[in-house]
Amino acid sequence: MDYLHDINAFLPGVIVALAGLVTITIDAYKNDHGSIYGLTVFSLLAGLILSVMDMFGPVGEAFTGMITYGGVSAFGSSVVLFGALFCVLISREYLSAIDHEYGEVYSLLLIATAGMLGLVSANNLIMIFIGIETMSICLYVLAGIIKGQKIGAEASLKYFLLGAFSTGFLLYGMALLYGATGSLYLTEIAEGASSDLLFIAGAALLLVGFFFKVSAVPFHMWTPDVYQGTPTTITAYMATASKSAAFVALLIVLSKMIPAETANWAGVIEVIAILTMVMGNLIAIVQDNIKRMLAYSSIAHAGYLLVGLAAGTPEGYSAVLFYLFAYTIMNIGAFGVVAYYERQQGLDFTDINNYVGLGFKKPLMGVLLSFFLFSLVGIPPFVGFVGKYLIFAAAINAGYIALAVILALASAASVYYYLRPMVYMYFKDPHKDVPLVRSGIVFRSTLVVLAALTLYFGIAFGDLHNLLSSFYTADWVTHLVGQ
Secondary structure (H helix, E strand, O other), X not given: OHHHHHHXXXXXXXXXXXXXXXXXXXXXXXXXXXXXXXXXXXXXXXXXXXXXXXXXXXXXXXXXXXXXXXXHHHHHHHHHHHHHHHHHHXXXXXXXXXXXXXXXXXXXXXHHHHHHHHHHOEOEHHHHHHHHHHHHHHXXXXXXXXXXXXXXXXXHHHHHXXXXXXXXXXXXXXXXXXXXXXXXXXHHHHHOOOOOHHHHHHHHHHHHHHHHHOOOOOOOOOHHHHHHHOOHHHHXXXXXXXXXXXXXXXXXXXXXXXXXXXXXXXXHHHHHHHHHHHHHHHHHHOOOEHHHHHHHHHHHHHHHHHHHHHHOOHHHHHHHHHHHHHHHHHHHHHHHHHHHHHOOOOOOOOEHHHHOOHHHHOHHHHHHHHHHHHHHHOOOOOHHHHHHHHHHHHHHHOOOHHHHHHHHHHHXXXXXXXXXXXXXXXXXXXXXXXXXXXXXXXXXXXXXHHHHHHHHXXXXXXXXXXXXXXXXXXXXXXXXXXX
16 A cells, blocks of 8 residues: 555654654643653654664655655654754753753654654655745744743744745745746756756755755854754754754755756855855854854854765765764764753853863763864864765865865864863863752763764774765665655
8 A cells, every 4th residue: 555655654754743743732731741751752762763774775755756765865864863862862951950841842843853854855845845844943933942031032033034034045946946847856857957047046046045954154144143042952953953954955956956067056065165164163263152152163064064065976975974973973962061061050151261170070071072072173083083084085086176175274273162162171270169960860871872972983984984875876866866
């Protein structure tokens, strides 16, 4: 039966979406009930296991070609679910400590994740729109979940207004592409692609919408304010799961829908990548608020990922997928440690200047933050180094020498602001003695696992890299199309 095949193809998304509806119902009858957290963790874990299994299964299409499963889509789903699961694991203790552990937080996270799973599996422009909007509407609400605080309301409003503005570009681009080709399916649009103005304008507007979602310059304006005003563990979710979903969708669109011969899209992406890397790193250097620093650094990382997309080769695409996984691990870890310090009373621990002496007061947290920051810089033997190396190599092999050099220089510049918190933690005396509350076993264990993965995949990365490369063999277009 076709409908059973369709449901099975999108089973992780079905499980997560149903869990989101069930948690909403539970919260309506029993506000903030403890079972909501347990159900959230279980559904995300079940979805993650199924997605990982799908990576080793067949590649195909479902729902009359609206979505694809297996291969790249399965890996994208795995990264999204991994990020969502680990963000939820560190969220309960943090949200409870700041008195904002609402049941609807988990419901919104689940529904947003379901939208992301649809986005990474999309094979049709309508599916892309549904996935992006399901994800975005939930994130608008989550950004302002701290009720009564002006900074949270500002973050939510700014995110909503700019997000709605970018959606206009996205939809207009889709309309023009439909007018130019007569289809909404990505592969059919590629077949009808041409160099006429209607197609070029539609593709350009579609890319603008995606550039907003991935925080690429000059469409990054919302990122620092939203990251600062959102609860830290939810910021981690925005910075990893949602960005990974948007990048996987952008990768699929570029490789399946917009043929390189139609226009010099690589040149456009190259310029955006350079602006994003340079601006993200330069502005991050002058930030004293650690959440804003991580926000601008996430913009810089978007630039590194765009380098892989600009290469436009199977090697570049597999490098982007690897880097998304690496970025998810180390960024959730970094935001998790910041969340631990932030919930302490007595000082504003979003200010880097207040990290003085903390490395010796809580040695485990200091070591964990050091692990994640070293990885974000790209220092071996951490996974961040491998991710940057793969993208660098892909750019060199594709002939983008200047772009690879700028990537290396921009990454070198990030050493200053990533290692700055460590200088405060270990090489400066504390100016005020503030008691630090001990973290719970789940919170601590989650960060330790992330640190272990950061080190493990920095050393034993071969199997994962080979798996991702297998998605892009000689018939890599067929893998993406799902035929």
